[in-house]
Amino acid sequence: MELLTRKDVPEELTWDLTALYKTEADIKSDVERVSALTDKIESEYKGKLNTPENILACLDLYREWQQILWFAASYRNLAASVDYNDSKLQEDDEAMSRLCANLGSRLSFIDSEITAQPDSVIESAIAEGGPNCGYLKELLRWKPHQLEPETEKVLAALSPTFGTPYNVYNMAKLADMRFPGFNAAGEEHPLGYSLFEDKYEYDPRTEVRREAFRCFSEKLREYQNVTAAAYQSQVQKEKTMAKLRGFDSVFDYLLFGQNVTREMYDRQIDLITEKLAPHMRRYAKLIQKVHGLDKMTYADLKLPVDPGYAPELTIEDSRNYIEKGLSILGEDYVQMVRDAYSERWVDFAQNQGKSTGGFCASPYGGHSFILFSWHGGMSDVFTLAHELGHAGHFKACNSAQSIFDTNVSTYFVEAPSTMNELIMAHYLLKTSDDKRFRRWVLSNMVGNTYYHNFVTHLLEAAYQREVYKLVDAGGSVQAETLSAIMGETLSKFWGDAVELTPGAELTWMRQPHYYMGLYSYTYSAGLTVATAACRRIEREGAPAVEDWKQVLRAGSTGTPLELAQMAGVDISTDKPLLETIEAIGGMIDEICTITEEL
Template sequence: MENQHFLEDLLREKPHALSIELERALAVLSPVMNSPMSIYNKAKLQDMDFGSFDVEGKSHPLSFVLYENHYDYDNDKKIRRAAFSAFTKKLKEYENTVAGVYQTQVQKEKALSKLKGFESVIDYLLFDQKVTREMYDRQIDVIYRELAPHMRKYAKLLKRIHGLEEMTFNDLKLSVDPTFEPPITVEESKKYVMEGLKILGEDYLEMIERAFGERWIDFVQNKGKSTGAFCSSPYGRHPYILISWTERMREVFVLAHELGHAGHFYLSQSHQNIFDARPSLYFIEAPSTMNEMIMANHLLTTSQDKRFRRWVLSSMISRTYYHNFVTHMLEAHYQREVYKIIDAGGSL
């Protein structure tokens, strides 16, 4: 039946549904309810002016994107540390505003979880993802416990390679080979991506060709542009990808990642109705992360250059692994502690 899953979801949500009047009120108030994220992004991307910082008499421009995409990886310790100091100093100027917005967000989620009859905020947030609390806790705990020692070993390796007296948070994204990272243009990246992902089939390559040819991808670094890299896939249209190109080879992995999201939804929406096209967020990073693995395997099998192969392997640790199993897991671990406080009636 075409709408089977939609009807199943309605029945699943029925125990948590409110009266028609209350549901209508919540729908009308949705722009207000979503304002914490909007306010945060305005502060982060529009109001914060990072200016520049000086190192040994030379001025360096600074922005959110420049810090995340450039200075966070800079091999020059003086520049990296100065950039970190200037970056965090500006963030600190907004700490009370951002904390207030965050407090509003989590208290909103607590109120909605109570209104809809959930025992905790975490259960309320996991409900839409169709993920059990047991799965959620197990994933955080196992990775936090079992994989942390390996990342600490990697951090000590970076400390030794770069001759650092002290290893800080600011040093964790350094390269294993500080003098090697192949430069690459957008056009060159297309060749790598097309060749690396051809294993996924002709229809997938056709999608990638369209993504480049029809400008689905925004590459240029601009002031006020969102940080990170994203893919948005509205139903009935093609995907849109945001990335800030730095002409470094690592961007090939980022691009392959976002094209993983694009290919996932491009194909899903081509073959599914609007109710069946989008999976749980719990699964959402699987196709994109697998694209990074496919790209790494392709680069390793097509090059015998030991230095390049070492760069590929270290990139998988410092980017793919770090992003998924360090950054996001630490965020999840932190978030779980926050919601424990909120569930207990506390405040941030």
């Protein structure tokens, strides 16, 4: 089927944004409220943040300001994300972005004035306790990198401009790219971004899959220069900000925000590239053997081990699976899952102009909203469980913490989501002794959960690190350079086990994570923590589950290292990562063994 336009999508497949605002008048009322609150904060506290009492009183109002603005901005952004072809939705989202920048610029004096005080004043405010402590501790950490007040004000005012590279990327990808249909296996097939990534990459028909990859790549290539220009702007902006704020490198700047060390960052990339590659090459060869392929190409890597065993699932089926699978996390967690379905937290629809992939937005004071496109396979169940992991995480921490203490480091933020995928897989493994079923579940873990986080995103991270090295050295990047880096990264990992057909080198064009700092590597970091914590749950049961739920409630009150320790995982060493890689290798061994037996 051709993708529907947004207006033709059945309402029951879409999310219900009236949970945020029922009418336009309601959101306009909040815009007026937050504008008035900006006036109040500015008039009452500007130039007066020199005592602990004034600092705390100002931050009390600032928390309220952030919550109102978060709601309004979420509403506009979520509405725009499902239809980039709707110019009115895009205009509304951009207008909200400008408003946020204007109001944020006016209140930039808060951070500037607080960090201008002696540490003793800030520490006295922290000693008072309460919901502002985390914010003040983070200000102390950033204090050496704070710029002059007028500079900070200008930077805040320019924040929509700083988002331009990502906006250009999205517009090129989601609004401008129009994929023609293609002919394969004697019939015509429609093609689109999400159709390719969610359907054709997994299609067991070799001619259809490879022709879809060729046509998809041809269309990408037409947009490689504008996409490269957008990315060049992004990385040069980050390099400039790193220099302005006094960091030695762009890596130091981006990792400082995550509260992790360069060693922790490099470890994920280096160890996985070296230690996991042999296992994944063996897995690729297994796929080739099972499907009787003449050669193993980059277009064949997403093939399931047993396509004939993958059942078609309904959305209601996914609900039953997830409710039962995640029941180990408690009745309150299962109730959240029920609410997500009954209250339409999830946008399941496939339509033109909709964002690809999946995400979960969790505005403070409200429930989460999950975007992804339903295609009816078990991979969708795992994806939805993943996004519900984010929802459960932020439901817990938003309820337990101040709004200032919910900005969880990206190094850790993918742990709760990938944990849910593992819990689902372990649940499924317990439901049957059938060998074919067991192989199917294991191959879902390897081919989806671990492949997505330990291969797809990890290789993106390895590529991204080389880009930033170039930029740190004063260089620049263009389409040809980016394709060369990506091609070399893929070749190093897959070796001679996989043929990199033309178009593989354009993989750098396909992910939005490059516009979010050093994000790609954090998927493997989060899954490393989740794998170790899930093993504890399997061994110890309720006590380990309660430790995990305590971690979810903690929000950003701990560093990634501290949060992992709360879950019983020590990420100060390479032990959890090496054990995770060993576990992946063990699953691949078992898949190969079962395949031989069957």
